[in-house]
Amino acid sequence: MNFENNLAFAKAQDNSDSLRKFRAQFLFPKSKGKDFIYLCGNSLGLQPKVAQDVLKLQLDNWANYAVEGWFEGEEPWMFYHKELKKLMAPLVGASEAEVCPMNTLTVNLHLLMVSFYQPKEKRFKIIMEGGAFPSDQYAIESQVRFHGYDPKEAIIEVFPRAGESILRTEDILAQIKENGEEIALVLFGGINYYTGQWYDMKSITRAGHEIGAVVGFDLAHAAGNVPVKLHDWGVDFACWCSYKYQNSGPGGISGIFVHEKHFNTDLNRFAGWWGYQENKRFKMEKGFIPEAGADGWQVSCTQVMPMALYHASLQIFQSAGSIVPLRNKSITLTAYLEFIINQVNIELGIEQYKIITPQNSADRGAQLSIIAKEKGKEIFDGLVANHILGDWREPDVIRLSPIPLYNSFEDIYLTGKALLEVSKQVLEL
Numbered sequence: 001m002n003f004e005n006n007l008a009f010a011k012a013q014d015n016s017d018s019l020r021k022f023r024a025q026f027l028f029p030k031s032k033g034k035d036f037i038y039l040c041g042n043s044l045g046l047q048p049k050v051a052q053d054v055l056k057l058q059l060d061n062w063a064n065y066a067v068e069g070w071f072e073g074e075e076p077w078m079f080y081h082k083e084l085k086k087l088m089a090p091l092v093g094a095s096e097a098e099v100c101p102m103n104t105l106t107v108n109l110h111l112l113m114v115s116f117y118q119p120k121e122k123r124f125k126i127i128m129e130g131g132a133f134p135s136d137q138y139a140i141e142s143q144v145r146f147h148g149y150d151p152k153e154a155i156i157e158v159f160p161r162a163g164e165s166i167l168r169t170e171d172i173l174a175q176i177k178e179n180g181e182e183i184a185l186v187l188f189g190g191i192n193y194y195t196g197q198w199y200d201m202k203s204i205t206r207a208g209h210e211i212g213a214v215v216g217f218d219l220a221h222a223a224g225n226v227p228v229k230l231h232d233w234g235v236d237f238a239c240w241c242s243y244k245y246q247n248s249g250p251g252g253i254s255g256i257f258v259h260e261k262h263f264n265t266d267l268n269r270f271a272g273w274w275g276y277q278e279n280k281r282f283k284m285e286k287g288f289i290p291e292a293g294a295d296g297w298q299v300s301c302t303q304v305m306p307m308a309l310y311h312a313s314l315q316i317f318q319s320a321g322s323i324v325p326l327r328n329k330s331i332t333l334t335a336y337l338e339f340i341i342n343q344v345n346i347e348l349g350i351e352q353y354k355i356i357t358p359q360n361s362a363d364r365g366a367q368l369s370i371i372a373k374e375k376g377k378e379i380f381d382g383l384v385a386n387h388i389l390g391d392w393r394e395p396d397v398i399r400l401s402p403i404p405l406y407n408s409f410e411d412i413y414l415t416g417k418a419l420l421e422v423s424k425q426v427l428e429l
């Protein structure tokens with residue numbers, strides 16, 4: 001598409017956007033009575049307006065039914081997670097049985113590694129992306145130690161080549177192959193939080209399986225952002241948080257995926273009563289028998305309040321036609337942001353902004369990570385003062401993520417305009 005850096009063009013794009021109406025379903029942060037342009041949905045998605053109502057409904061259920069709420073009312077809590085499973089499955093390319101909402105992300109990463117990281121003899125290593133989100137690094141390090149290994153020996157990190165900021169798929173695949181007999185687990189992010197790179201999950205999965213390893217993904221920045229096909233790609237397990245691209249609120253519930261090929265196996269797991277065979281759970285018998293499917297990985301009873309929030313936001317995804325139409329808009333919206341950032345460079349007459357996120361839309365989601373060469377933090381603060389909220393990552397990266405459910409082309413145009421003005425001021429150009 002031929003983009004133009006003017007308001008009329010941006011407005012025309014918005015007018016022909018069939019997803020445009022969804023913006024009105026969200027609450028935008030304000031200061032001095034004016035809404036922010038919100039480009040930080042990669043960190044915390046906006047609040048759907050229905051959030052208060054769905055929480056109120058569950059509070060009413062609690063008030064009216066108390067303990068009977070587990071079995072009474074329109075949506076008994078005992079079975080509430082099933083409603084979410086239906087809506088989660090298409091977002092990650094899974095069957096209903098393969099997904100389940102539970103706990104929070106890092107907790108689930110640990111629980112799944114208990115099942116899927118089974119180091120033995122020579123095969124004890126985990127291969128992962130260098131520069132993974134710190135929580136994942138800590139989780140992996142501590143799992144490795146838990147099994148009695150030294151993280152320095154047991155963890156292989158794949159880094160970009162010197163002078164490059166994103167990973168080449170060929171390098172990831174080569175390192176998986178080279179260390180083939182020693183790798184127990186291939187564990188990557190779907191999209192890297194810092195660079196915005198979407199890894200070639202299908203090829204990574206295939207390469208991992210070819211050397212006899214288990215393959216898992218942390219989809220924190222991918223779920224609800226890009227279409228993934230966990231079942232078809234044969235991914236063994238995955239987990240994600242729902243408060244970033246899926247708008248379920250701070251500390252929102254996490255989702256897990258376990259491929260059906262693992263359902264009838266005797267994988268080790270850290271069990272709890274909620275993962276027990278559902279129809280016999282309340283017999284309170286000795287000896288753990290897991291419920292079939294991903295549900296068998298549950299530990300504690302249903303977290304009704306966070307699930308109600310996730311359910312409400314999943315319904316918005318469903319009414320938008322799930323991930324495919326959103327992704328189509330997202331590709332264009334992010335490409336427009338890229339165009340606008342490059343226009344700012346042109347108008348400044350210097351290469352002040354360098355986008356490290358891959359240029360190819362197949363290698364990225366909504367997010368662009370932009371290195372600000374000079375005075376980045378001052379410029380970022382200037383954007384905030386102009387009602388534009390992205391996020392800042394030390395030492396020099398501004399992350400901006402236009403979200404197809406609630407961002408517009410006009411948002412992007414106005415961001416470019418403000419970025420140009422703020423840059424001129426701060427850089428004294």
Ligand SMILES: *Cc1c(COP(=O)(O)O)cnc(C)c1O
Nearest residue numbers: 104105106133135193218220241
């Ligand atoms: C956001 C994020 C987390 C956060 O984990 P919580 O357990 O939800 O606090 C973990 N891993 C990755 C890759 C993330 O992007």
